[in-house]
Amino acid sequence: xxxxxxxxxxxxxxxxxxxxxxxxxxxxxxxxxxxxxxxxxxxxxxxxxxxxxxxxxxxxxxxxxxxxxxxxxxxxxxxxxxxxxxxxxxxxxxxxxxxxxxxxxxxxxxxxx
Amino acid sequence: xxxxxxxxxxxxxxxxxxxxxxxxxxxxxxxxxxxxxxxxxxxxxxxxxxxxxxxxxxxxxxxxxxxxxxxxxxxxxxxxxxxxxxxxxxxxxxxxxxxxxxxxxxxxxxxx
Numbered sequence: 001x002x003x004x005x006x007x008x009x010x011x012x013x014x015x016x017x018x019x020x021x022x023x024x025x026x027x028x029x030x031x032x033x034x035x036x037x038x039x040x041x042x043x044x045x046x047x048x049x050x051x052x053x054x055x056x057x058x059x060x061x062x063x064x065x066x067x068x069x070x071x072x073x074x075x076x077x078x079x080x081x082x083x084x085x086x087x088x089x090x091x092x093x094x095x096x097x098x099x100x101x102x103x104x105x106x107x108x109x110x111x112x113x
Numbered sequence: 114x115x116x117x118x119x120x121x122x123x124x125x126x127x128x129x130x131x132x133x134x135x136x137x138x139x140x141x142x143x144x145x146x147x148x149x150x151x152x153x154x155x156x157x158x159x160x161x162x163x164x165x166x167x168x169x170x171x172x173x174x175x176x177x178x179x180x181x182x183x184x185x186x187x188x189x190x191x192x193x194x195x196x197x198x199x200x201x202x203x204x205x206x207x208x209x210x211x212x213x214x215x216x217x218x219x220x221x222x223x224x225x
Binding site for chain 2: 031033050093107
């Protein structure tokens with residue numbers, strides 16, 4: 001089992017540029033979560049999907065952030081335009097059902113200069 | 114809504130010391146409870162879990178018991194090692210509220 005796959009692992013971009021983070025969940029998992037982790041704010045849930053449908057996006061900081069899940073095996077998190085305060089590690093996680101544990105990807109470290 | 118409260122860190126222990134990290138929760142219904150561990154530069158990974166009252170989760174020498182009467186899920190280990198240095202997160206998942214609720218994390222540093 002390959003686990004949750006995220007790409008890229010590292011992204012450095014300039015303020016104002018568009019950033020797209022990608023996630024492939026574990027096959028057979030029906031829920032997908034996007035988190036952001038920083039020293040100041042800790043681990044924050046941005047959005048989660050159940051059966052490819054966004055259920056709760058209340059954690060998305062503002063309209064610059066958007067997420068999609070076009071099918072069960074792929075999701076994207078897009079930031080447009082990016083700002084320095086978006087610098088963080090972004091994690092994707094998936095799980096089989098609500099009673100089960102989440103499996104986290106290795107994360108994407110985003111640096112916006 | 115649901116909430117998880119963990120003891121503040123960082124926690125610094127000498128090798129072979131006893132570890133307790135406290136975790137209490139508030140939830141509707143009957144949540145599943147989890148401890149996750151995050152090593153430097155990595156994502157979170159499941160350490161142990163318990164899905165009903167009085168269940169004990171255990172893994173790698175760590176244990177936690179689901180106590181419904183005290184709404185707690187404290188993490189313990191009898192003898193910590195330097196390799197246990199990491200950040201530990203307590204979490205719950207409630208079937209009626211599909212979000213996973215995480216605590217703020219407790220950083221553990223074990224010194225030789």
